[in-house]
Amino acid sequence: MPSHALIVADLVGIAAFALSGGLVAVRKPLDVFGVLMLAGATGLGGGFLRDVLIGATPPAALNDWRYLIVPVLAGLIAFRFHPALGRVERKIAVFDAAGMGLFCVTGAAKALEFGLEPVAAALIGMLTAIGGGVLRDVLAGRVPVVLREELYAFPALLGATVAIVAVEWELGQVWVIVPGALLAFGYRMIALRRGWHAPLPPGMDGY
Amino acid sequence: MPSHALIVADLVGIAAFALSGGLVAVRKPLDVFGVLMLAGATGLGGGFLRDVLIGATPPAALNDWRYLIVPVLAGLIAFRFHPALGRVERKIAVFDAAGMGLFCVTGAAKALEFGLEPVAAALIGMLTAIGGGVLRDVLAGRVPVVLREELYAFPALLGATVAIVAVEWELGQVWVIVPGALLAFGYRMIALRRGWHAPLPPGMDGY
Amino acid sequence: MPSHALIVADLVGIAAFALSGGLVAVRKPLDVFGVLMLAGATGLGGGFLRDVLIGATPPAALNDWRYLIVPVLAGLIAFRFHPALGRVERKIAVFDAAGMGLFCVTGAAKALEFGLEPVAAALIGMLTAIGGGVLRDVLAGRVPVVLREELYAFPALLGATVAIVAVEWELGQVWVIVPGALLAFGYRMIALRRGWHAPLPPGMDGY
Numbered sequence: 001m002p003s004h005a006l007i008v009a010d011l012v013g014i015a016a017f018a019l020s021g022g023l024v025a026v027r028k029p030l031d032v033f034g035v036l037m038l039a040g041a042t043g044l045g046g047g048f049l050r051d052v053l054i055g056a057t058p059p060a061a062l063n064d065w066r067y068l069i070v071p072v073l074a075g076l077i078a079f080r081f082h083p084a085l086g087r088v089e090r091k092i093a094v095f096d097a098a099g100m101g102l103f104c105v106t107g108a109a110k111a112l113e114f115g116l117e118p119v120a121a122a123l124i125g126m127l128t129a130i131g132g133g134v135l136r137d138v139l140a141g142r143v144p145v146v147l148r149e150e151l152y153a154f155p156a157l158l159g160a161t162v163a164i165v166a167v168e169w170e171l172g173q174v175w176v177i178v179p180g181a182l183l184a185f186g187y188r189m190i191a192l193r194r195g196w197h198a199p200l201p202p203g204m205d206g207y
Numbered sequence: 208m209p210s211h212a213l214i215v216a217d218l219v220g221i222a223a224f225a226l227s228g229g230l231v232a233v234r235k236p237l238d239v240f241g242v243l244m245l246a247g248a249t250g251l252g253g254g255f256l257r258d259v260l261i262g263a264t265p266p267a268a269l270n271d272w273r274y275l276i277v278p279v280l281a282g283l284i285a286f287r288f289h290p291a292l293g294r295v296e297r298k299i300a301v302f303d304a305a306g307m308g309l310f311c312v313t314g315a316a317k318a319l320e321f322g323l324e325p326v327a328a329a330l331i332g333m334l335t336a337i338g339g340g341v342l343r344d345v346l347a348g349r350v351p352v353v354l355r356e357e358l359y360a361f362p363a364l365l366g367a368t369v370a371i372v373a374v375e376w377e378l379g380q381v382w383v384i385v386p387g388a389l390l391a392f393g394y395r396m397i398a399l400r401r402g403w404h405a406p407l408p409p410g411m412d413g414y
Numbered sequence: 415m416p417s418h419a420l421i422v423a424d425l426v427g428i429a430a431f432a433l434s435g436g437l438v439a440v441r442k443p444l445d446v447f448g449v450l451m452l453a454g455a456t457g458l459g460g461g462f463l464r465d466v467l468i469g470a471t472p473p474a475a476l477n478d479w480r481y482l483i484v485p486v487l488a489g490l491i492a493f494r495f496h497p498a499l500g501r502v503e504r505k506i507a508v509f510d511a512a513g514m515g516l517f518c519v520t521g522a523a524k525a526l527e528f529g530l531e532p533v534a535a536a537l538i539g540m541l542t543a544i545g546g547g548v549l550r551d552v553l554a555g556r557v558p559v560v561l562r563e564e565l566y567a568f569p570a571l572l573g574a575t576v577a578i579v580a581v582e583w584e585l586g587q588v589w590v591i592v593p594g595a596l597l598a599f600g601y602r603m604i605a606l607r608r609g610w611h612a613p614l615p616p617g618m619d620g621y
Contacts, residue, residue: 025354031405033361034354048260053462055471057262058318062327079408111472120476134553139341139351144553147439147448154447198445201493232561238612240568241561255467264469265525269534286615346548346558 005173006106009181010047011070013102018043018071020095021136022078027089028140032079039075041139043099046131050107050124054114093192096133096145101185104129104156105163105177118164125160126153129184151191151198159184212380213313216388217254218277220309225250225278227302228343229285234296235347239286246282248346250306253338257314257331261321300399303340303352308392311336311363312370312384325371332367333360336391358398358405366391419587420520423595424461425484427516432457432485434509435550436492441503442554446493453489455553457513460545464521464538468528507606510547510559515599518543518570519577519591532578539574540567543598565605565612573598 021042025035044061051059061067107128111121130146130153137144146152162180190196228249232242251268258266268274314335318328337353337360344351353359369387397403435456439449458475465473475481521542525535544560544567551558560566576594604610 026408026411028354029408029411030354031407033358033405035408037353037360052259052466053472053476055262055469058260058321058323058327058331062260062330063324065326068326068330082408083410114472116472117477119479119482120472123476123482124472138345138552139354141350143555146451147442147444147553151447153451198447200445201440201443201449201496203497204440204443233615233618235561236615236618237561238614240565240612242615244560244567259466262469265467265528265530265534265538269467269537270531272533275533275537289615290617345552346561348557 003173005177006109007066009102009177010106011066013099013106014043014047014067014070015074016095016102017046017099017132017136018074019078020092020099020133022075023082023092023095024136024140024142025075026078026082027092035079036072036075038136038139039078040071042132042136043071043074044132045135046099046103046107046128046133049131050110050128053124053127054111054116056110056114094189097185097188097192099132100129100152100156100188101159101181101183102177103132104159104184105180108160108163108180109167109176112164112167118168122157122160122164125163126156129156129160151188151196154198155184155187155191158187210380212384213316214273216309216384217313218273220306220313221250221254221274221277222281223302223309224253224306224339224343225281226285227299227306227340229282230289230299230302231343231347231349232282233285233289234299242286243279243282245343245346246285247278249339249343250278250281251339252342253306253310253314253335253340256338257317257335260331260334261318261323263317263321301396304392304395304399306339307336307359307363307395308366308388308390309384310339311366311391312387315367315370315387316374316383319371319374325375329364329367329371332370333363336363336367358395358403361405362391362394362398365394417587419591420523421480423516423591424520425480427513427520428457428461428481428484429488430509430516431460431513431546431550432488433492434506434513434547436489437496437506437509438550438554438556439489440492440496441506449493450486450489452550452553453492454485456546456550457485457488458546459549460513460517460521460542460547463545464524464542467538467541468525468530470524470528508603511599511602511606513546514543514566514570514602515573515595515597516591517546518573518598519594522574522577522594523581523590526578526581532582536571536574536578539577540570543570543574565602565610568612569598569601569605572601 018039022035022039025038047061048059104125108121108125111124134144159180163176166176225246229242229246232245254268255266311332315328315332318331341351366387370383373383432453436449436453439452461475462473518539522535522539525538548558573594577590580590
């Protein structure tokens with residue numbers, strides 16, 4: 001059974017991803033139902049992908065009203081208050097990074113609970129963290145953030161690895177969640193702010 | 208075991224969705240195999256998504272020749288007779304709405320059979336109804352219909368809810384299928400014809 | 415338990431698909447992590463789709479270091495040595511066809527092992543063979559190869575059928591793998607070289 005702390009981290013991650021999805025939808029602009037759909041797909045998509053891959057079907061989120069109300073509320077907030085959220089594109093990136101940081105640790109922890117080996121669990125954590133954003137971007141016709149030139153999947157894999165080490169060392173839930181999530185989120189935000197780029201293929205630098 | 212009536216409704220929904228996918232393919236235009244692939248993906252995609260999410264794998268459709276022959280025939284009809292089907296874009300919308308109406312009720316009913324709670328089953332019904340069209344549009348490089356400004360997911364959720372109420376009240380299969388499917392299909396068609404739109408985000412009305 | 419020969423065929427198919435994905439990524443160009451992500455998604459996507467559909471979750475590849483190291487190495491090779499690989503677009507098509515040929519037979523064989531009927535197993539083989547390429551193309555914003563006008567899904571279905579006949583006749587693993595893979599790969603390469611096209615919808619020939 002997942003701990004209280006993991007559920008809270010999961011819900012905050014869903015809210016952050018749903019806000020990012022809602023803001024992408026507002027920016028197109030889509031109508032209120034389109035905003036809710038994209039918020040829901042972004043907030044819950046990574047977790048659904050994780051649950052389908054580890055065989056935890058039907059996804060627990062479907063039977064838990066907290067997992068359903070959070071993306072709806074986040075979508076409505078994005079719809080109604082987007083002007084107060086300021087520069088939309090920048091906010092999308094911040095909420096997206098927060099969701100990524102939280103989902104890589106909760107995804108990895110859930111995969112371990114379901115008996116996956118540590119390496120497999122780290123990959124599931126990474127897929128949980130990138131799944132919602134990929135779904136958001138594919139549905140919205142954007143190039144998925146994970147494929148663009150900024151660092152994304154690597155911080156998620158790092159954060160998942162930190163969480164798995166904490167579980168293996170039998171540290172408390174806070175140690176499973178906080179250091180990995182902060183590392184992934186912080187790495188991603190610094191990379192975004194400083195414009196860090198990973199190397200391009202040789203001969204392709206001129207693009 | 209699903210009732211005869213539910214299977215018939217499922218097959219008609221597959222035919223309708225497959226026709227919509229085949230017509231999208233004809234319009235690009237794709238060759239005969241491309242038309243069959245897009246017809247098959249549109250007709251069976253929503254049901255596959257439903258079966259994967261509720262853990263009903265392998266999808267029953269794979270072992271049932273009726274579920275395989277229907278999208279092939281629908282694809283061939285779209286390929287061969289598309290001029291007789293008239294204005295293509297309009298026909299796509301009608302067949303798509305028919306598939307949506309039927310899949311929201313059959314998807315919800317199957318989810319209940321597999322033990323999901325009513326709210327989860329309504330969401331699965333909605334996902335069954337929108338999954339094939341999303342797959343069709345993503346594969347064809349169109350913005351998914353569910354994200355465009357016309358009402359789509361909301362009628363599907365309404366139709367699924369009506370079907371679930373009918374199952375809970377232990378009404379006959381006809382009552383499970385017909386009112387929900389008609390409500391979802393009719394709502395969608397009226398919204399299309401009258402150009403009903405849901406509200407846009409505040410400040411975005413000028414687009 | 416899958417035979418040694420099937421695992422080798424699977425790994426070679428993963429390498430071929432991962433090279434095709436890595437080269438698509440190099441060509442955009444994406445950075446080194448983007449290249450690894452697209453190589454991994456292309457190499458492993460078809461097998462993940464197969465495992466999710468037949469209920470073999472979590473996918474065995476996640477717990478097997480050989481299945482993880484192969485796409486990483488293929489991605490790094492595409493990243494580093496792409497100029498030596500010559501005309502990129504042509505190489506993508508060759509590696510893609512090789513992956514398709516190998517995956518249609520290994521996918522069909524695995525589906526039979528998991529108890530699916532022959533027709534269902536042939537379709538799973540086809541889906542395994544097209545899944546990675548569809549994921550690659552959707553993520554990269556290209557029209558999926560399976561929908562373009564060249565023959566693709568049909569050779570995959572043929573190869574899968576040949577593999578299933580070999581299993582049903584209780585022939586050795588080499589007979590399960592080689593004729594089907596060669597037929598699918600060869601058919602696809604000849605169709606590409608000679609510009610074979612399947613018929614377009616009537617009235618659409620002028621496009």
